């Protein structure tokens with residue numbers, strides 16, 4: 001089946017036209033044929049009657065030759081095949097065709113059977129029943145007309161060859177006409193029908209081609225172009241007027257309206273997306289700032305925790321310095337230091353220097369930790385980060401009587417990280433560990449470093465109270481704490497988790513209630529060191 005609408009329409013309409021034209025042509029030809037045949041039958045009947053009338057007197061006078069001559073003369077006319085005459089017994093009395101002479105007709109033959117069929121013979125047949133068409137042995141079509149010659153008073157009373165009055169039919173005149181001219185006319189009629197059908201199909205085809213191109217194909221192609229443009233999101237191409245039928249124009253108009261609405265909606269969506277993008281950007285900045293603040297507040301919380309121990313730790317050397325300086329003041333006489341006490345004085349001065357240096361170290365460690373630094377990643381030595389953390393926390397550890405064991409792997413490959421942030425993580429874990437051992441008589445915390453599978457591991461374990469199963473899923477939540485108010489804010493692990501994750505690392509916990517807890521931080525090594 002063709003795909004194009006125009007071709008489909010043309011094929012189907014052509015088929016319909018051909019069928020209609022063929023049927024009407026056949027009906028016309030048949031009607032014409034039967035009309036012509038009727039006319040011929042009428043003519044044959046008149047001719048038969050004319051012949052019988054013409055030979056009547058000759059027969060009555062028993063001048064057979066004269067009667068035969070009349071028939072021969074008539075049979076020469078164009079269109080007459082032959083004229084025969086049968087007697088009552090069915091014998092051919094005369095025929096214009098010499099081969100027929102003296103032959104006898106069979107009463108069961110088609111023309112004879114009309115009257116001589118078994119049953120009641122008929123004497124007066126109607127006109128159509130007496131005529132018969134058939135094809136002769138030589139292929140020609142023929143029309144035969146049988147006309148009975150009835151016995152009349154003039155015949156039965158004639159002196160010469162009287163026929164008894166009881167005989168009704170004396171003989172039969174058989175006139176046969178050729179149907180050549182009728183066949184020729186029929187042939188012409190058939191040609192005419194064919195020609196008319198061909199012309200009809202051609203005209204209708206041309207009309208359909210013009211009509212479908214002008215009012216269907218081109219407008220539809222324009223519509224398809226428009227829809228394709230829309231499907232490729234080209235919304236600036238209107239279809240415009242397609243100059244077709246009212247329905248297609250309406251379709252094009254509503255399509256244009258749809259395209260226009262789509263364009264407006266798209267531009268609104270674009271604007272909305274742009275707004276959304278800038279909002280997201282703005283919020284991201286705010287979130288970053290909030291995160292930074294959170295980091296800082298966690299750092300300050302750790303500092304708060306450390307402050308008491310640091311104060312204590314600073315206080316000790318300070319009071320030592322105070323005592324030593326008072327002692328040295330007392331040793332200092334009007335004329336200077338007595339020579340025998342010079343050694344002692346020097347020793348005290350050395351102690352003052354040492355103690356002051358210690359205070360200075362503590363303060364500088366604290367300052368380094370509390371400093372708000374910009375996050376920046378670089379190759380860092382994890383062992384160094386741990387040592388610095390331990391030095392910040394050692395005062396508190398000492399004060400709380402926590403024994404800190406370290407097992408730092410030597411020649412640990414460098415880690416790609418922000419050292420100050422990792423220090424914050426380590427401090428959080430260390431302080432949590434120390435606090436968890438509070439209830440134990442022997443408080444132990446172990447810090448170790450190692451490397452495995454391209455990662456550096458930092459482990460902080462304690463022999464503390466452990467974490468109950470139901471809390472394990474919550475400890476990384478911000479503000480989750482089991483510590484009394486004023487002691488814990490619940491930010492340490494949340495912030496640590498955020499930092500480690502941002503470094504592409506992992507923070508894992510393993511814990512047994514009553515036995516202790518181990519936190520493991522794994523961080524990617526510096527790419528070159530992997």
Ligand SMILES: Nc1ncnc2c1ncn2[C@@H]1O[C@H](COP(=O)(O)OP(=O)(O)O)[C@@H](O)[C@H]1O
Nearest residue numbers: 432433436475481482488489490491492493517
């Ligand atoms: N080493 C540990 N041993 C037992 N519990 C711990 C340990 N580390 C953390 N926790 C639990 O996790 C909670 C959350 O810790 P964290 O986020 O540091 O907040 P905070 O220390 O302020 O409570 C703690 O309150 C504690 O219950």
Ligand SMILES: [Mg+2]
Nearest residue numbers: 428432492493
């Ligand atoms: Mg904590």
